[in-house]
Every structure is written in C-alpha cells, then in structure tokens.
Amino acid sequence: MSNAAGFTLKDLSDLSDSPLLTLLDHICEGSLIVDDHARILWISDKYRSVLGVDPQLDVRGMPVEELIPNSMMRQIVRSGQPMLLDLLRAHETWMVVTRIPIRDQFDQVIGGIGFVFYKDMDYLKGFVEKYGRLSGRPTSAEQQAVSLRDTKYTFADFIGQSEPVERLLQRARRAAELDTTVLLLGETGTGKEVLAHAIHHASVRTDEPFVSINMAAVPDNLMEAEFFGVAPGAYTGADRKGRKGKIHLADKGTLFLDEVGDLPHNLQSKLLRVLQEQEFERLGSNEVVQVDVRILAATSRDLKAMVDAGDFRADLYYRLNVLPIQVPPLRDHIEDLELLADSMIRRIAHGLGMSRKWLSADAVDYLKSWHWPGNVRELQNTLERTFIFAQGSTLKADDFLPPSPEDTSSSSVAPTIEPLSDAVARAEREAIIQALNATGNNRSQAAKALGISRANLYEKMTRLGMT
Numbered sequence: 270m271s272n273a274a275g276f277t278l279k280d281l282s283d284l285s286d287s288p289l290l291t292l293l294d295h296i297c298e299g300s301l302i303v304d305d306h307a308r309i310l311w312i313s314d315k316y317r318s319v320l321g322v323d324p325q326l327d328v329r330g331m332p333v334e335e336l337i338p339n340s341m342m343r344q345i346v347r348s349g350q351p352m353l354l355d356l357l358r359a360h361e362t363w364m365v366v367t368r369i370p371i372r373d374q375f376d377q378v379i380g381g382i383g384f385v386f387y388k389d390m391d392y393l394k395g396f397v398e399k400y401g402r403l404s405g406r407p408t409s410a411e412q413q414a415v416s417l418r419d420t421k422y423t424f425a426d427f428i429g430q431s432e433p434v435e436r437l438l439q440r441a442r443r444a445a446e447l448d449t450t451v452l453l454l455g456e457t458g459t460g461k462e463v464l465a466h467a468i469h470h471a472s473v474r475t476d477e478p479f480v481s482i483n484m485a486a487v488p489d490n491l492m493e494a495e496f497f498g499v500a501p502g503a504y505t506g507a508d509r510k511g512r513k514g515k516i517h518l519a520d521k522g523t524l525f526l527d528e529v530g531d532l533p534h535n536l537q538s539k540l541l542r543v544l545q546e547q548e549f550e551r552l553g554s555n556e557v558v559q560v561d562v563r564i565l566a567a568t569s570r571d572l573k574a575m576v577d578a579g580d581f582r583a584d585l586y587y588r589l590n591v592l593p594i595q596v597p598p599l600r601d602h603i604e605d606l607e608l609l610a611d612s613m614i615r616r617i618a619h620g621l622g623m624s625r626k627w628l629s630a631d632a633v634d635y636l637k638s639w640h641w642p643g644n645v646r647e648l649q650n651t652l653e654r655t656f657i658f659a660q661g662s663t664l665k666a667d668d669f670l671p672p673s674p675e676d677t678s679s680s681s682v683a684p685t686i687e688p689l690s691d692a693v694a695r696a697e698r699e700a701i702i703q704a705l706n707a708t709g710n711n712r713s714q715a716a717k718a719l720g721i722s723r724a725n726l727y728e729k730m731t732r733l734g735m736t
C-alpha cells in the first residue's frame with residue numbers, strides 16, 4: 270500500500286489485496302472501496318453476506334446506493350471529510366461504521382473506503398450507558414434505540430441524481446445546518462416526509478426527538494389534546510392522569526407538522542404562539558410550558574391561495590414560510606426513475622423474501638412515459654404490484670398495467686385482465702388521487718367529494734399505501 274497522501278487510481282483498485290486491508294477486514298464485519306463517483310470498486314465477501322448480496326453478483330461499477338441505500342460514501346468522496354464513527358442502517362440492522370476518503374498526490378479525493386465494525390447495536394449498549402453517565406445525562410440503551418428509530422430516513426435515502434434533485438438536496442442540506450423553520454412544498458408522494466426526517470437527522474438536534482403529527486390523520490376534535498397535551502385531572506377516563514402533547518415530546522428536538530394546510534382554524538393561532546414564543550398551555554391548565562422546538566412543516570396544498578381565500582392565517586403562513594423548499598414532482602425529474610425503481614425493487618424483493626428482479630429497458634421507457642400524479646409513492650405501489658405478479662426475473666413493459674388515460678402521454682400496451690381485488694384497489698387509488706387533485710389536496714373536501722368520512726379516506730389511503 271502506498272502512502273495515504275499519495276494514492277493513485279491503480280493503488281485504489283489494488284488496495285483490496287493489501288495485507289493491511291485483509292487484516293482489517295478480518296477483524297471487522299466487512300469493508301468496501303468506492304471510486305470518486307461513489308461507484309463500487311470492491312466489496313469484501315463478509316460485507317456481501319451482511320447485506321445479503323448474491324456472492325456471484327458483479328457489483329463493480331454500481332453506484333454504492335444500489336447496494337446500500339443509506340450509504341454516506343458519496344458524501345465522503347464529495348466532501349473529502351472522513352466519518353470516523355457513524356451508524357448505518359442497512360438490511361434492517363444498525364451497524365457501526367467508519368468511512369475515510371482516499372486522496373492522490375495532488376490531494377484530490379479519488380475514492381473512499383468504508384468499514385463495518387459492529388453489525389449489532391447491542392455492542393453499543395454498554396458504551397452508550399457509559400457515555401450517558403459521563404456526560405451527566407441519565408440515559409439508557411432503550412432510550413437510544415427509541416430515538417434512533419425516530420428518524421427513519423437520512424439524505425442518502427432520498428434517491429435521485431438529476432439536476433432538480435441535486436438542487437433540492439443542496440437547499441435541504443443548507444436548511445439542516447440552519448436551525449430555522451422550514452416549509453416543504455410539493456405534490457403528494459414527492460418525498461417531503463423523507464426530507465423532513467433527513468433534515469432533522471443532519472441537524473444539530475439529531476440526538477433529540479423527532480416527533481411528527483399529521484394534521485390530515487387526526488380528527489379535529491382530538492387535535493388540540495394531541496398537540497398540547499392534557500393536564501392531570503382535566504378529564505376523566507384515559508386522560509385522567511394527564512399526558513404530554515407532541516409539542517412537549519419534541520422539546521429540544523424537531524416537530525414535523527405534516528399536511529399543515531389541514532390545521533383547523535382554531536389551532537392556527539395557538540401554533541403561531543408556539544412558533545413565536547416557544548410556549549403553550551396544556552388543555553385544562555393555565556400553567557405556561559416553555560419549549561425549545563424546531564418546526565418543519567409540509568403541505569401539498571397551495572398555502573398562499575388558502576391565505577388569499579381566508580382559510581389559513583397570513584401571519585402563521587409567513588412564520589412557516591421562512592425557508593420554503595419546493596420538492597419537484599416525479600415527472601420533472603423523470604431521469605431519476607430508473608435509479609428510484611432499481612432501489613425500490615431491491616427493497617421489495619428483500620421485504621417479500623424473494624430474489625431480485627430487473628427492469629427491462631422497454632419497461633423503463635414505458636414507465637418514463639407515464640404522468641405519475643401520485644409521484645414516487647405511486648411508482649413504489651406500481652412496482653410492488655407488478656413485482657408480485659410478474660413471472661421470471663425481468664419486469665417487462667407489458668407486465669405493467671397501463672395507467673388510466675389521463676395519467677399517461679402514450680401507451681401502446683394492450684389492457685390485461687387483473688384480479689378483482691387489484692382492480693378495486695386501483696380504482697379506489699385513482700378516485701382518491703383525482704379527488705385530491707381536484708381539491709388542491711384538501712383531504713376534508715376530497716373525502717366529502719368521494720362521499721366518505723375523512724377518517725375513512727385516511728384509512729383507505731393507509732391501506733393502499735398512499736400515506
């Protein structure tokens with residue numbers, strides 16, 4: 270192995286044969302080397318087995334995220350900064366990893382190397398307890414496990430390399446650095462929730478709670494208690510002992526207000542107070558509770574139009590709109606479809622315990638011609654449905670049921686007979702998307718137009734994988 274300050278590309282490729290790497294790979298759970306574009310140059314057999322990757326699969330040249338969706342190796346080679354100790358979630362387990370950039374004699378990053386030291390968080394229990402005691406903070410491995418679960422996604426989970434996505438991620442990363450209110454705007458299924466998690470994960474509050482509340486999912490009459498909590502003795506029954514609201518639970522961390530456009534009018538002024546004063550009162554109490562909460566909000570509705578129509582308080586809108594981030598619909602970064610589909614197919618196969626399938630080139634072209642009103646979520650649902658029914662290891666264009674005529678710009682595939690339950694689910698999904706589009710994503714109005722209750726609409730959307 271050459272001096273770490275003077276690697277060449279050839280050294281990088283040969284690194285896997287070096288005695289030091291062999292030794293390190295022996296004592297750790299796996300290692301991998303990528304080039305300066307985060308493409309895999311080499312992966313150890315141990316790492317393959319940790320990730321459940323077929324030993325025969327040729328992974329050389331693959332973007333690292335194809336194998337490890339949460340990988341941060343791309344950030345390492347881009348930033349040139351090592352991550353000496355980090356947690357990586359892959360294959361349903363948390364692993365302790367180290368990532369180091371490799372530079373050439375001109376100090377240019379030419380690749381990176383990553384090691385998995387532990388593939389089981391249990392190793393960390395003692396360490397975390399010890400750290401908690403040393404830092405004077407009472408903590409427990411259980412608490413750590415809960416807070417780790419709180420953010421499901423990091424920036425590495427937001428897939429896409431197109432220009433609009435690169436621009437979006439740049440803005441979102443910047444937002445993560447600033448401790449300010451962020452408003453995520455964009456159509457349904459575009460990944461706003463993924464970004465909210467990622468922003469929290471990359472912020473200074475990452476070790477504190479990430480608490481989310483979906484305005485569209487909570488019935489209006491329960492929203493206030495859900496938000497502000499209930500003082501002891503305020504009510505009989507389950508709330509007799511009182512309980513903390515989401516704002517309180519998010520203290521020192523981040524509160525994610527999903528579908529903020531659905532916030533009932535009477536709570537808008539109370540939320541404004543939280544934003545301005547960082548204080549609130551529990552239901553049934555006059556005692557003022559002080560909090561330190563960062564607000565991230567998201568909506569697929571046109572908030573400005575709601576303000577103009579008098580449906581949303583202007584002062585709250587301006588408080589939320591400090592750093593707006595527009596998330597593009599899938600049709601505006603359709604060049605990412607293949608990458609997205611590839612990663613989703615891998616996840617679907619893993620979730621179903623089935624072997625992986627591949628998208629044929631004609632299937633990619635066909636899917637790119639769709640309009641995708643339900644965006645990435647709709648792509649995910651389409652792939653899931655098709656994956657289950659398709660024969661063989663390749664998903665071809667005619668394995669995909671054609672979208673409804675208004676959802677596509679061109680379709681040359683003949684209609685296929687499908688199981689009745691699928692046809693019903695598809696019809697329900699399409700009717701819901703149409704109702705949401707027609708009402709500017711107002712779920713109350715959409716439910717009304719569909720002749721069902723809002724709770725019933727939400728239940729259907731959950732069942733159909735639309736939330």
Ligand SMILES: Nc1ncnc2c1ncn2[C@@H]1O[C@H](COP(=O)(O)OP(=O)(O)OP(=O)(O)O)[C@@H](O)[C@H]1O
Nearest residue numbers: 426427428456457458459460461462463569645646
């Ligand atoms: N760029 C992306 N990369 C990977 N997965 C994505 C991406 N965008 C969306 N998804 C996936 O699509 C689904 C929907 O994403 P998400 O819930 O974040 O959308 P949303 O914009 O918050 O939708 P809604 O407004 O309906 O709540 C999730 O399963 C998410 O993992």
